Amino acid sequence: MFDKILIANRGEIACRVIATCHRLGIATVAVYSDADRDARHVRLADEAVRIGPAPAADSYLRGEAILEAARRTGAQAIHPGYGFLSENAGFARACAEAGIVFIGPPASAIDAMGDKSAAKALMQQAGVPLTPGYHGERQEPAFLRAQADAIGYPVLIKASAGGGGKGMRRVEASADFEAALASCQREAQSAFGNAHVLVEKYIERPRHIEIQVFGDGHGNMVHLFERDCSVQRRHQKVLEEAPAPGMSEARRAAMGQAAIDAARAVGYVGAGTVEFIAAPGGEFWFMEMNTRLQVEHPVTEMITGTDLVEWQLRVAAGQPLPRTQAQLRIQGHAIEARLYAEDADRGFLPSTGRLHHLHLPAAGAHVRVDAGVEQGDAITAYYDPMIAKLIVHDSTRERALQRLQQALGHCRALGVTTNADFLRRLVMTPAFRDADLDTALIQREHAALEVARHAPHAHDWALAAVLAASATGTAGRGGSPWALADGWRLGTAAPRQVTLQAGPQRRTLPVHGGDGHWQVRLEDDTVVVTGTVGIDAFALQVAGVLRRGPYLYQAGDLQLLAGASALRLTLHDPVADAAQPGDDDSGLLAPMPGRVVALLAEPGTRVARGTPLLVIEAMKMEHTLQAHADGVVEGYRVRSGDQVEDGAVLVDFQAADA
Template sequence: MFDKILIANRGEIACRVIATCRRLGIATVAVYSDADRDARHVRLADEAIHIGPAAAAESYLRGEVILQAAQRSGAQAIHPGYGFLSENAGFAQACAQAGIVFIGPPVSAIQAMGDKSAAKALMQRAGVPLTPGYHGDNQDPAFLREQADAIGYPVLIKASAGGGGKGMRKVERSADFIEALAGCQREAQSAFGNPHVLVEKYVERPRHIEIQVFGDAHGNVVHLFERDCSVQRRHQKVLEEAPAPGMTAERRAAMGKAATDAARAVGYVGAGTVEFIAGPGGDFYFMEMNTRLQVEHPVTELVTGTDLVEWQLRVAAGQPLPKSQEQLALNGHAIEARLYAEDADRGFLPSTGTLRHLRLPSNDAHVRVDAGVEQGDAITPYYDPMIAKLIVWDVDRDAALRRMQAALADCEIAGVTTNVAFLSRLVRTGSFANARLDTALIEREQPALQPQAMDEAGWQLAALAAVLQSPAPAVDPLDPHSPWAASDGWRIGGPAWRQLELEHGGQRRRLRLRALGGAWEIELDGQRSTATCQAQGPHRRVCMDGRQLQLRVLRDGPRLHLFGHDGGRPFLLHDAIAEADHPPVEQGGLAAPMPGRVVALPVVPGSRVTRGQPLVVLEAMKMEHSLSAPADGVLRAYRVAEGELVAEGAALVEFEAD
């Protein structure tokens, strides 16, 4: 086994590898960019080395700098995590030439599976079922559209050199193909340095099922069963679970054999994932092989009782696999949810900022949290906006689903917009609860996934919380009982009303409150309620009109967060005086919702546009985001140019609505 390894990654996977190494008595070396100088993985490692500026291309993607860091630290091996250089054959080759072990598959396997087109041909020779499509080298747009027309719509355009939903588009008709192709190629070039794509038949109502495989240098190859990763948005996974619901023993055996055949065909060593598209009739087709550990590997660990990172280390050190196929068995059910800093109600736009408050469930036998951040850390525009992975286990799927619902309700995050509320709604949809899974589940369940309007009690609770969390008046130490130190609204002739204006979900409401002895009277739209409140540690127990609730309240400047059994609810407290001094920005424009790079300006200035028509394509956090016209009107001018880097809130266009 190794004495010291360097982890060429960041975030939760770096923290996870450090934890396993610590358990095995292996020293760890972290690497970090300018943006990660105080990151959690840096704080946890035994040693850390700076590798460059914040941009990944100037730090985590610079293999020669990372290799120098490994040599400088005396590390015997490099764990690449996932993403960045984890599937870079050139980096793996450089490690071998430097005499440092690359904790991953052989260079030949990375090369064979790194090009999806070449991988398809290899799998065809190995007898692995393939989706009909074009996987060749001709990248002429007109030719590719001809291939798509011949395959029949819908088709899927996919980047040959990568994964994670980047460089991927579903195309419904021939007229949309060229524009979708251009977007895929731009995204693929940006993310993987290679614009090459392939075109495949889009399987209707598909499920995304992947098989975890593992090989060693002694010729042994096993699979650790399957994961269902069908719940996706923009081809990126949102929820994963193991085992796949409805999987028969016969189908599991057939898919497991196909996956291990694929691994043997390339002489695979280490952890890998063979991904399949499965049709509703039981048919399945090879999609790609990821020559690394996957983000969703914890669900496999929980249902098989294994530590796949430990397996990686042992296999890379030349040891045989810890278990044979006959020794592996499934136990219970596990579900993983990815907690992201993103706004699910605005097209999953990434959110940046400081985690002013972060409270996640405690790890126990049923709940596991893999996090790369702590309270006070920042979510920056430079990297994937994942906050943590929330994984639950129980004896069966129904029990695991209840665990996940409770665990999501226990998440308290403030400082950035998150997808926690969206995930809570998602796991309660009829499709997911009843395991009616396919990759269109989120689109199909859109009505159930929309945020619900706040009820009257919610507004009243928020108003009460705002008053109770207001900054206390200064107290004179020489006169602690001064009436001027009281904030209960006492006046001669009766308590005074306090007026508040709150905003939630784009809706603003005005409320009034006044203290009545030990209680509060709250008025909304002429209707009054009476509430009492008692502090219980970090929580407040509120009794309002006979209904008792336990809440945790966080006040962050004008922002107010209420956390209860049904999750978190953010509010904005408006200050009428301050807003009168600072009127809103000029209307008629389109602002950047996040920092990013302008990659396309698809409309000629002066043109008429319709509501929802893309006006600007912005690249942020490795993905392209289309910003659309808010209404029918005329695009008067662009205020930015293609290739320009823009800050959050920057004006992008001049737009005149009808």
């Protein structure tokens, strides 16, 4: 076994590898960028080395910097995690040339499976069933469009060197093909350094089922059964489970054998995943092989009682597989949910900021939490916005689902928007509960998943008003008393007028009092609030009911957690509001921090509502911004390559009816 290992990754996978290494008595080295200097994986590792600026291209994708860090610290092996350089054959070869073990498959296997077009041809020779499509070398847009026309729509454009839903677009009609192709190629180039794509028939109502395979250097190969990863959005997995619901033993054996045949065809060693598209009737087709550990590997560990990271370390050290196929058994059912910093109600836009408060469920025999961040850490625009993975396990799918619902109910965060509420709604849909699974489940359940923005109750308004009045009233703390906005008057304090907005509802509430006793006027009622408000937490009795929890007030945004309730409101300053320009539809604003990658319309162009105007990249995904009305693009305030902040004006736009 190794004495010291460098982990060439970040986030929860880096933390997970560090934990396994420490359990085995192996010293660890973390690498970090300027954005990750204080990250959790850096704090957990025995040593840490800076590898460059924040952008991944300047840090985590710099193989030479990572190898130099390994040499400087005396690391004998490098674990690549997933993403970044984990499927980079050139990096695997460079490790071998440097005399450092790459904890992954041989470079030849990465080459064979890394190019999805070449992999399809290889799988055809091995007798593995394939999805109809074009997997060749020609990449001219007109030629690829002709191939898609011949295949028949809908089709799927996929990055040949990619994975994780990046560089992938579904296209419904020929007229949309070239724009989708250009976006797909840009995203693929940015994420993987390779813009090559393939085009395949999109299978209607498919299930995404993958098989975990593992090989060693002694010729042994096993599969550790299947995972169902059908619940996706934008081709990125949201929920994964093992075993796949409704899987017969005959189909499991057939898919397992096909996966082993695929792995043997490339001389595979280490952990890998063979992914299949499965039709409702039971047919299945090879989609791709990910030559690395997958994000969702914990569900396999839970049902097989294994530690796949430990298996990786042992196989890389030359040891045989810890178990044979006959020794592997399925025990119970496991489900994983990915907790992201993203706003599901705004098209899953990434959310950046500092985690001023983070509460996750307690780990135990049935609940596992793999987290890459802790309270106080920052979610930046540079990397994947995953906060944690929640994995539950029990004897049956029904019991595991109950545990997942309970675990999601314990997820609370302040400082960023998370998808926790969306996940809670998702796992409670009849389709997921009844295992009516396919990759379009989220789109099919759109109505059930839409936010029913319940207006805050009267007592919620009163609670928020007191917190807002207290937060703004103490703004001068530590400075001039003249900066206080606490309504002080000689003899008694004047009532504060607090204007709050939650969704479409806005209320102006008079707040009287202070120092632990307030009265809030709500229409024809007066609500008495007593208790304490600290810098970041409160304990208040509202009409005799005790409410306590953390809160965050910054830049007019008020977030608070009280028991099972999570509220987010905007505090309006009438003076500042009056100084703002009117809502005249004159500009297009950045919905998140990111990098501008394409300007899609010429200045002076008249466009229709919905016309794509600009593409912004954030957290390794592209987001296309469209015209919100018919009008004229008067000009751009940014150039391709510019880094922009959330809310920045990007386009000068004159609406037709303005």
